[in-house]
Amino acid sequence: MIMDVTIYHNPACGTSRNTLALIRAAGIEPKVVEYLKTPPTRDELARMIADAGLAVRQAIREKGTPYAELGLDRPDLTDEQLLDAMLKDPILINRPFVVTPLGTRLARPSEAVLDILPETFKGAFVKEDGEQVLDERGKRIG
Numbered sequence: 001m002i003m004d005v006t007i008y009h010n011p012a013c014g015t016s017r018n019t020l021a022l023i024r025a026a027g028i029e030p031k032v033v034e035y036l037k038t039p040p041t042r043d044e045l046a047r048m049i050a051d052a053g054l055a056v057r058q059a060i061r062e063k064g065t066p067y068a069e070l071g072l073d074r075p076d077l078t079d080e081q082l083l084d085a086m087l088k089d090p091i092l093i094n095r096p097f098v099v100t101p102l103g104t105r106l107a108r109p110s111e112a113v114l115d116i117l118p119e120t121f122k123g124a125f126v127k128e129d130g131e132q133v134l135d136e137r138g139k140r141i142g
Helices: 014-025 042-051 079-088 110-116
Strands: 006-009 031-034 097-100 103-106 132-134
Touching (some): 042 097
Parallel strands (some): 006 031
Antiparallel strands (some): 097 103
């Protein structure tokens, strides 16, 4: 299937790898943006966050990042200040963001991407940790 799909991917992240595999299981080869090497622009990042229905704070990754050291947990920080921090240090951008014509999602858990993909799966899909997401008919479980 031809569909314009972009994933903001971190190959070191299991959730990101599972999301990419789910997209490919739908028969789609997405544009893969390794956002640590090629971060989105400020406008792209702000638009993805808004389109995913998130607040800027919800799009920040805390685990394994300098979030606490930078004091980003301070409630008085504005969205602009949070976006500045994310652009300065892209590891703070939670992942993976996926953009398709059907919508934008922060695919955490990875199966959240199913909400914005066509139902073109041909069979079962099992995540790296062994959790089955799609049955043998390619239908979502749960």
